[in-house]
Amino acid sequence: MADLNQPNPAALIAMMGTRARAAARMLAGLPTEAKARALIEAAAALREATPTILAANRIDMERARAADLSPAMLDRLKLDDSRVEGMASGVEAVAGLSDPVGAVIDEATRPNGMVLSRVRIPIGVIGIIYESRPNVTADAAALCVMAGNAAILRGGSEAVESNRAIHRALVAGLEKAGLPGDAVQLVPTTDRAAVGAMLTAEGAIDMIVPRGGKSLVARVQAEARVPVLAHLDGINHVFVHASADPAMAESLVVNAKMRRTGICGAMETLLIDRDYPAAGALIRALAGAACELRGDERARAVEPSLGAATAEDWDTEYLEAIASVAIVDGLDGALGHIAVHSSGHTDAIIAADEKAAERFLAAVDSAIVMWNASTQFADGGEFGLGAEIGIATGRLHARGPVALEGLTTYKWIVRGTGQMRP
Amino acid sequence: MADLNQPNPAALIAMMGTRARAAARMLAGLPTEAKARALIEAAAALREATPTILAANRIDMERARAADLSPAMLDRLKLDDSRVEGMASGVEAVAGLSDPVGAVIDEATRPNGMVLSRVRIPIGVIGIIYESRPNVTADAAALCVMAGNAAILRGGSEAVESNRAIHRALVAGLEKAGLPGDAVQLVPTTDRAAVGAMLTAEGAIDMIVPRGGKSLVARVQAEARVPVLAHLDGINHVFVHASADPAMAESLVVNAKMRRTGICGAMETLLIDRDYPAAGALIRALAGAACELRGDERARAVEPSLGAATAEDWDTEYLEAIASVAIVDGLDGALGHIAVHSSGHTDAIIAADEKAAERFLAAVDSAIVMWNASTQFADGGEFGLGAEIGIATGRLHARGPVALEGLTTYKWIVRGTGQMRP
Numbered sequence: 134m135a136d137l138n139q140p141n142p143a144a145l146i147a148m149m150g151t152r153a154r155a156a157a158r159m160l161a162g163l164p165t166e167a168k169a170r171a172l173i174e175a176a177a178a179l180r181e182a183t184p185t186i187l188a189a190n191r192i193d194m195e196r197a198r199a200a201d202l203s204p205a206m207l208d209r210l211k212l213d214d215s216r217v218e219g220m221a222s223g224v225e226a227v228a229g230l231s232d233p234v235g236a237v238i239d240e241a242t243r244p245n246g247m248v249l250s251r252v253r254i255p256i257g258v259i260g261i262i263y264e265s266r267p268n269v270t271a272d273a274a275a276l277c278v279m280a281g282n283a284a285i286l287r288g289g290s291e292a293v294e295s296n297r298a299i300h301r302a303l304v305a306g307l308e309k310a311g312l313p314g315d316a317v318q319l320v321p322t323t324d325r326a327a328v329g330a331m332l333t334a335e336g337a338i339d340m341i342v343p344r345g346g347k348s349l350v351a352r353v354q355a356e357a358r359v360p361v362l363a364h365l366d367g368i369n370h371v372f373v374h375a376s377a378d379p380a381m382a383e384s385l386v387v388n389a390k391m392r393r394t395g396i397c398g399a400m401e402t403l404l405i406d407r408d409y410p411a412a413g414a415l416i417r418a419l420a421g422a423a424c425e426l427r428g429d430e431r432a433r434a435v436e437p438s439l440g441a442a443t444a445e446d447w448d449t450e451y452l453e454a455i456a457s458v459a460i461v462d463g464l465d466g467a468l469g470h471i472a473v474h475s476s477g478h479t480d481a482i483i484a485a486d487e488k489a490a491e492r493f494l495a496a497v498d499s500a501i502v503m504w505n506a507s508t509q510f511a512d513g514g515e516f517g518l519g520a521e522i523g524i525a526t527g528r529l530h531a532r533g534p535v536a537l538e539g540l541t542t543y544k545w546i547v548r549g550t551g552q553m554r555p
Numbered sequence: 556m557a558d559l560n561q562p563n564p565a566a567l568i569a570m571m572g573t574r575a576r577a578a579a580r581m582l583a584g585l586p587t588e589a590k591a592r593a594l595i596e597a598a599a600a601l602r603e604a605t606p607t608i609l610a611a612n613r614i615d616m617e618r619a620r621a622a623d624l625s626p627a628m629l630d631r632l633k634l635d636d637s638r639v640e641g642m643a644s645g646v647e648a649v650a651g652l653s654d655p656v657g658a659v660i661d662e663a664t665r666p667n668g669m670v671l672s673r674v675r676i677p678i679g680v681i682g683i684i685y686e687s688r689p690n691v692t693a694d695a696a697a698l699c700v701m702a703g704n705a706a707i708l709r710g711g712s713e714a715v716e717s718n719r720a721i722h723r724a725l726v727a728g729l730e731k732a733g734l735p736g737d738a739v740q741l742v743p744t745t746d747r748a749a750v751g752a753m754l755t756a757e758g759a760i761d762m763i764v765p766r767g768g769k770s771l772v773a774r775v776q777a778e779a780r781v782p783v784l785a786h787l788d789g790i791n792h793v794f795v796h797a798s799a800d801p802a803m804a805e806s807l808v809v810n811a812k813m814r815r816t817g818i819c820g821a822m823e824t825l826l827i828d829r830d831y832p833a834a835g836a837l838i839r840a841l842a843g844a845a846c847e848l849r850g851d852e853r854a855r856a857v858e859p860s861l862g863a864a865t866a867e868d869w870d871t872e873y874l875e876a877i878a879s880v881a882i883v884d885g886l887d888g889a890l891g892h893i894a895v896h897s898s899g900h901t902d903a904i905i906a907a908d909e910k911a912a913e914r915f916l917a918a919v920d921s922a923i924v925m926w927n928a929s930t931q932f933a934d935g936g937e938f939g940l941g942a943e944i945g946i947a948t949g950r951l952h953a954r955g956p957v958a959l960e961g962l963t964t965y966k967w968i969v970r971g972t973g974q975m976r977p
Contacts, residue, residue, distance in 0.1 A: 158894065162917060241939055247928050249938060254920070256950055339950045360782065360951050381973040388975035472580070494968050495584060498676070506669050506971025515976065516671060516967070517663055528678055528761045529782050530951040533967040545938070545955040546916050549928025551803040553810035554937065 142322070142330040146285070149318050150337025153258040153283035156315035160281045161255045165232040167310070168279050172228035175306030176221040179271060182302035183217045189298035190267070197291050209265045210292055220271040220299070223520070227275040230519040233538045234281045248548045253541045255281030257339040260331045262287045262353060264345035267295035273344065274303055274317040276522050280540035283316045285338060287331060289345075290323035332357040340530075342523050347450075362535060364500075364526035366450045366476035367397035369508045372467040372493065373415060374484035375408035381505065382411070382483045383418040388507040389481065391422045395452045397524060398479055398511030402447060403458045404467045405432070412436075416458060424454045431460035447474045464489050468496050475499055477526040479511040479533075500526050500533040564744070564752040568707070571740050572759025575680040575705035578737035582703045583677045587654040589732070590701050594650035597700075597728030598643040601693060604724035605639045611720035612689065619713050631687045632714055642693040642721070645942070649697040652941040655960045656703045670970045675963045677703030679761040682753045684709045684775060686767035689717035695766065696725055696739040698944050702962035705738050707760060709753060711767075712745035754779040762952075764945050769872075784957060786922075786948035788872045788898035789819035791930045794889040794915065795837060796906035797830035803927065804833070804905045805840040810929040811903065813844045817874050819946060820901055820933030824869060825880045826889045829853070838880060846876045853882035869896045886911050890918050897921055899948040901933040901955075922948050922955040 140148065160168070179186070190212040197210055238251040259282045263269040270286055277284035288296040300319040308314050320327050331338055332353060341361045343353040350363050371389050373382045389400035403419065403426075405412045416436040420426055427446050428439035439458065446457040447470075461467045471480055481503035482493040490504040501511050513521025513534035521534045531539030562570065582590070601608070612634040619632055660673040681704045685691040692708055699706035710718040722741040730736050742749050753760055754775060763783045765775040772785050793811050795804045811822035825841065825848075827834045838858045842848055849868050850861035861880065868879040869892075883889045893902055903925035904915040912926040923933050933956065935943025940958035947954050953961030 158918070158920070161920070243937070243939055247932065257920070378973075384975055385973060392976055490970075494970075496580070498580070498583070498679075499966065501967040501969065503969040504971060506969050506974045507976050509976040510669065510969065510974070515665075517665055528964050532965060542950050543954060544921065545923045547923065547925040547928050547932065548912075548916075549926060551800075551807060552928045552932070553806055554814055554929050554931040 142324055142326040145320070145322065146327065146330040146334050147337055149285055149320070150258060150334055152315040153285055153318060154337070156313040157255065157257045157281070157283040159313055160278065160283060160316055161234070163281065163312075165234075167312075168232070168281065169228040171307045171310035171312045172224050172275050172279060174310040175275070175303045176224040176228070178302040178306030178309070179217060179221040179224065179299065182298065183214060186217055186295065186298040186302065187212055187214070189294035192294045193292055200291075202291065206265055206291070210267065210295070212267060212295060216268065220268050223268070224271055224275040227279050227520055230279060230537055232279065233541045238543055245552050246550060247552050250546045250548075251543045252546055253538075253543050256540055256542050258283045258285060258337065259540065260285045260287070260334070260338040260341045260359065262328055262331065262341060262343045262345075262349065264289040264349060265291050266344075267292045267299055269344050270296045270299045270319070271303060272520070273342070273522060276520060276537060276540060278307070278312070278316055280537045282540055283318075285318050285320065285331065287320040287328060293323055329356060332359060335359055344523060360530065362523055362525045362527065362531060362539065364397060364476070364478055364524050367399065367478040367511075368401050368448065368450050368474060368476040369398065369478055369511075370402045370404055370467075370471050370475060370480045371400045371508060372404040372461070372464075372471070372480070372482045373406060373409050374464065374482055374486060374489050375406040375410075376486035376489060377409060377483040378485055379411040379414065382409075382415055385481075385483055385505070385507050386415060386419055387422045389509055390419060390424055390456050391454065392507070392509045394454050396509065398509045399452065400508050401450055401456060402474065403456055404461045404470055405458065406463055406467070407431070407460050408463065412460065419456065424456055427455065427457045429459040432458040435460065450476070464492060468493070471497055478524065479503065479508045481506065481508050500524070564746055564748040567742070567744065568749065568752040568756050569759055571707055571742070572680060572756055574737040575707055575740060576759070578735040579677065579679045579703070579705040581735055582700065582705060582738055583656070585703065585734075587656075589734075590654065590703065591650040593729045593732035593734045594646050594697055594701060596732040597697070597725045598646040598650070600724040600728030600731070601639060601643040601646065601721065604720065605636060608639055608717065608720040608724065609634055609636070611716040614716045615714055622713070624713065628687055628713070632689065632717070634689060634717060638690065642690050645690070646693055646697040649701050649942055652701060652959055654701065655963045660965055667974050668972060669974050672968045672970075673965045674968055675960075675965050678962055678964050680705045680707060680759065681962065682707045682709070682756070682760040682763045682781065684750055684753065684763060684765045684767075684771065686711040686771060687713050688766075689714045689721055691766050692718045692721045692741070693725060694942070695764070695944060698942060698959060698962060700729070700734070700738055702959045704962055705740075707740050707742065707753065709742040709750055715745055751778060754781060757781055766945060782952065784945055784947045784949065784953060784961065786819060786898070786900055786946050789821065789900040789933075790823050790870065790872050790896060790898040791820065791901045791933075792824045792826055792889075792893050792897060792903070793822045793930060794826040794883070794893070794902070794904045795828060795831050796886065796904055796908060796911050797828040797832075798908035798911060799831060799905040800907055801833040801836065804831075804837055807903075807905055807927070807929050808837060808841055809844045811931055812841060812846055812878050813876065814929070814931045816876050818931065820931050821874065822930050823872055823878060824896065825878055826883045826892055827854070827880065828885055828889070829882050830885065834882065841878065846878055849877065849879045851881040854880040857882065872898070886914060890915070893919055900946065901925065901930045903928065903930050922946070
């Protein structure tokens with residue numbers, strides 16, 4: 134028989150799931166104000182616990198330094214007063230978002246008098262699997278709770294002490310406002326098998342959101358039996374149409390690639406219409422912004438200083454100051470390239486020709502398609518969602534930046550007066 | 556190297572998927588009229604091919620009789636003039652449904668002037684896996700095409716000749732209207748491994764819809780890596796609240812259970828409030844309608860002639876004239892029973908007390924919740940959707956009766972004037 138103090142990972146996740154389901158049923162019925170008040174209490178508790186959280190973080194940081202983690206990982210792990218304050222104000226910001234739960238999607242009265250409504254409801258239990266950033270503990274928990282869901286959190290082992298301290302503060306705040314502590318649970322073990330147990334916890338966990346690097350997302354997508362909300366790659370294209378205004382093209386392309394090269398909305402491939410008259414200047418503008426460029430033969434004919442792209446380059450998310458460049462045969466050439474190489478995240482056209490732009494927007498089958506705007510806008514905050522739990526490139530449920538609405542589903546409510554089916 | 560004339564199932568499905576994707580890209584851009592016209596041509600082609608379809612069906616029927624298939628299966632398999640006409644008029648009816656593709660879900664202008672729209676688009680490639688009813692070939696294909704999707708159909712091996720004849724007619728009609736024949740493909744082999752290949756064809760098939768009995772749905776849900784739209788069980792409850800009008804309760808309960816006992820919307824468990832004053836009459840009314848009843852101890856105290864329910868009964872979808880009956884402690888007792896035993900399909904309350912009814916509608920976490928109406932209304936046609944591809948009890952994407960809208964997803968369209976992210 135399993136030792137309940139040391140349950141196996143599957144039994145542990147099943148137990149957590151049962152408690153989460155009970156909490157989720159309670160949360161699903163809460164009015165907006167009750168959820169918002171609980172998050173404001175949680176934010177206050179985070180602020181109050183700052184010394185405890187920072188002390189816990191120091192333990193994580195010492196272990197991480199001893200384990201020779203990279204400076205980038207150490208930076209992601211590190212907390213200070215302003216980062217804890219950032220978490221707390223982030224939780225408060227979520228409390229101010231408009232609540233999708235209870236919204237009536239549509240309503241109809243049938244000829245027999247039955248009234249049908251589709252009404253938004255929480256999804257239920259959300260599993261969040263993340264890496265070294267401890268702030269995800271607070272961000273993800275707040276979004277889940279505001280949408281009426283229970284959360285099961287599994288953070289990176291290098292942040293275990295920080296996550297536990299943040300989690301304790303959050304739960305103390307939620308409980309102070311009368312919410313069940315089981316609404317936000319942290320997987321207590323750093324055993325990697327617990328991740329596998331979450332991914333296969335059908336019935337206990339309704340959706341998994343991985344937050345982290347590509348290897349985490351790839352593992353989650355490969356192993357999960359539970360639906361996953363995620364994107365693996367952001368191989369985003371900007372197509373500069375023959376009709377594009379050269380000044381706009383240069384500034385948008387440089388912004389799309391270089392504003393921040395490490396985010397998923399960054400441009401990775403530049404496609405230039407063979408009839409665009411200022412290809413050389415455009416390529417030089419991007420190179421002049423310190424971007425390494427790898428071109429196809431036609432691009433290298435325009436600008437011989439370019440390196441040569443290999444077949445792999447067209448399917449690579451660089452996430453640094455590198456881009457591939459191809460000259461394509463008009464809109465159809467761009468659509469063909471994008472159909473083969475896009476990861477379905479964000480693709481943009483720069484054009485003055487509205488007809489060409491609308492054809493691009495209709496034909497490109499990505500979560501986000503843009504006309505005359507920088508791909509770097511691919512972000513829940515920039516889209517006016519107030520926050521985001523992630524960006525999804527799957528085809529079902531929620532796509533693109535996902536915030537509270539993507540953490541809900543719907544049910545049909547039928548109100549009758551005794552109707553029987555003939 | 557694989558013999559292309561006899562590819563292995565995975566290679567076969569991959570090839571079909573590639574052709575389906577190309578067809579889906581073409582369909583996604585078609586105006587409503589073009590899709591409707593193609594379906595009307597397909598319906599005409601079905602009518603014209605009636606002799607061929609019936610000849611093919613006779614071959615299937617002979618083989619089925621030789622294989623000693625049950626009379627129920629033979630009936631599902633059998634086609635005649637009126638059933639082919641039913642298929643054709645069903646396809647025409649789908650052509651008349653309103654097209655969800657292109658609908659703007661919401662739109663917003665950001666402070667920087669970018670205009671964001673969420674627009675409905677087809678899902679892409681839908682896999683349909685079904686059993687002996689050959690009419691699914693036409694029904695499912697029509698719904699997929701009208702929503703702009705390509706379909707990969709895998710019918711039951713006992714209907715192989717009928718399905719091929721129906722499929723040939725459909726494709727001839729679609730092609731006559733200028734649609735690609737690859738928009739509707741029939742898996743040519745009866746090799747069961749082809750089903751497994753469809754279920755794991757991530758990237759090639761975007762969603763699987765199983766149409767058939769519980770063992771098919773269970774296999775699909777267990778093995779699929781592709782998202783599945785389905786319900787496994789319809790363990791539906793009717794709760795008769797203390798405030799229910801006895802005449803309404805009797806007629807609704809009898810209708811919910813006995814109108815057709817074999818459909819997924821049929822009531823399987825009757826829950827009676829201990830304070831409902833006419834429990835004995837209600838139980839006798841249902842028993843008098845020739846329903847076998849299995850009660851808990853309290854129900855048997857009210858009506859000693861009842862058989863005894865075992866623990867299993869509360870989790871059983873009878874799909875015949877049998878129901879389980881329990882007396883529960885008010886609304887909370889009913890909610891507790893339903894939380895444990897409902898399959899998330901359809902659950903109903905009969906009550907005059909509006910407050911109790913609204914609490915039930917809010918708290919029960921099923922795809923469809925009803926107040927004072929028969930659970931037998933759980934059907935796309937009855938919901939005014941014009942048709943249905945199936946009823947879903949999953950929590951994500953589409954729930955309850957699913958028709959054209961459930962065969963679509965959305966993308967974000969951003970229209971700018973040169974906005975860069977600061």
